[in-house]
Amino acid sequence: LAKTTQPISMDSYEGQEVNITCSHNNIATNDYITWYQQFPSQGPRFIIQGYKTKVTNEVASLFIPADRKSSTLSLPRVSLSDTAVYYCLVEGRRALTFGSGTRLQVQP
């Protein structure tokens, strides 16, 4: 059963790059790594998914080292609207586990 660990909170300022790291030491061979964003009273929203190396889309990048025991979500230039909780999810066929979440606060 993969279990993830993330920092509880992070602070940043508008325009800065934010990197959030997730540890998943027991990740299985078939597991994917997915990051979600959640605003209060809403369901989580998909940000990015990867299996290994680096994945980039229009909103974020995901870096996964060769051993896959951790991953880093990179938000290039955050704005106030990026203030939210960010979850790391390791997906397997039977065990679907969200991390504890990182509360990102972006200041003006």
Place this chain on the structure above:
Amino acid sequence: DTGVSQDPRHKITKRGQNVTFRCDPISEHNRLYWYRQTLGQGPEFLTYFQNEAQLEKSRLLSDRFSAERPKGSFSTLEIQRTEQGDSAMYLCASSQGLAGDETQYFGPGTRLLVL
């Protein structure tokens, strides 16, 4: 709007009553998931379906919880004899269930308050 809908959005009930929540996934999605989320915590996986088959239900919190997806489309989550500790947000998600694309799309959730 992800295309996943849940009904009702809010439910207030008295302890001991039964409640049922509905989830309508994105139409072409094979997999459907149920989660529970309490304040300040991440979503907690409960169960999931591949089409109409319930492939994982060991995480359901007790035998008071049950879920169905009779025709492989919408799903219902029922809680019998509700307790105050059942107060939470209940989230539904769906995915295509294809290798290489396990992205789960979440609905807005049903917030349950048990008095």
